[in-house]
Amino acid sequence: MAALPLDVTGLPHATPAVPPPLAATPAPLAAPTAPGPPPPAAPGSPARRGTRIALPVALALLALPLVTAAHHARPAPFGDRLTVHARGAGQGAAEPVVRTSGRAVRAYDPASGGPRWTYTREGRRPVTSLAAPGHALTLWNDGLVTDTARADGGSVRWHRAVPASADWLRTPAARGGAGVLQPLAPGARMLAVVTPQRIAAYRTADGDLRWVLPARPGCAFAPARAVRRDGALLIAQPCAGPGTSWTSQVVAVDDYGRIVPGRTPLGNGDLRRGADGHGRPEK
Structure with missing residues (x-):
């Protein structure tokens, strides 16, 4: 039997089966990043x-x-150490007694004997002191002169270096600074600092240098050999050379300088002083 050809064009085409898609693998979560x-x-x-x-x-x-x-x-400054122990009894109270003791300058109440104030300088020693109305003047072993407010020790008003004095103060001839600090004028308004080489005068109100008198060549001042006479300070000035008259070996000074005939005073007493009696620091 002969086989007939089969026409398949009229038959519906079968859609080939498509396998289902694979399940998607979830992506790993990104690590959190720090905020920038x-x-x-x-x-x-x-x-x-x-x-x-x-x-x-x-x-x-x-x-x-x-x-x-x-x-x-x-x-x-200057290694100052100022300690106030007790204030004064007020205006009009008696000023304290001033003494040097060891490495300090001390002020004591004249009535009770108790300490008012103590003044020291680091590494230095006071040689001698001079108490004047309102002032406690001190010479130190480094050649410095200071002025402390005497009544209450409230301040050190000024410091002045005396040239070429530190070495001499260490010698026996200095005799502990005897006669080096000499008050001039009433009330010690001027201070003479006497060393073998020179005499220098300072106004105590502000430490202003007023005049300087050098020793004569071949001579030297002797601070410990000084006396007062009729408002003048007489200071010995011994000379090494022979034939020097005795009148040349004594010098008389006051707050205006050396006393000689026909001199012209400098007017140190009231120059640049205020109505309250205190000096003015300006030049």
Whole structure:
């Protein structure tokens, strides 16, 4: 039997089966990242202006303790150490008695005997002191002369270096500074500092140098050999050379300088002094 050809064009085509899609594998979760710095503020913005103001203020606050500590650690001028133990009894109270003791100058109340104040200088020793109304004048072994407020020890008014005196003060000839500090004029308004080389006069109100008298060549002043006569201070000036008259070996001075015939006084007494009797520091 012959086989007939089969026409398959009229038959519906079968859609080939498509396998189902595979299940998608979930992607791994990304690790969280740290937030980055915020974007910089635009120039001129309030945030930028606030930063410019806050930074100097913070630096100033940090530096303030350092500046304060440095100020307190700063040594006192000339090594001064002034300790007030008790204030005076008020205006009109008697001024204390001033004495040198060891490495200190001490002031004692004349009524009770108790200490008023103590003045020391680091590494220095007082040689001698001179008490005058309102002033406690001291010569130190480094050749410095100081003036302390005598009544209450409230301040050291001035310091003056006496040239070429420190070495001499260490010799036996200095005799503990005897006669070196000599008051001149009423009330010791002028102070003469006598050393072998020269006599220098200072105004006690402010330490102003008023005049200097050098010793004659071949001669030297003897501070311990001084006497007072009719308002003048007579100081011995022995000379080494022979044939020197005795009149040349004695010098008379007062607050105006050396007393000689026909001199012109400098007017030290009231020059640049105020109505309250105190000197003015300005030149």
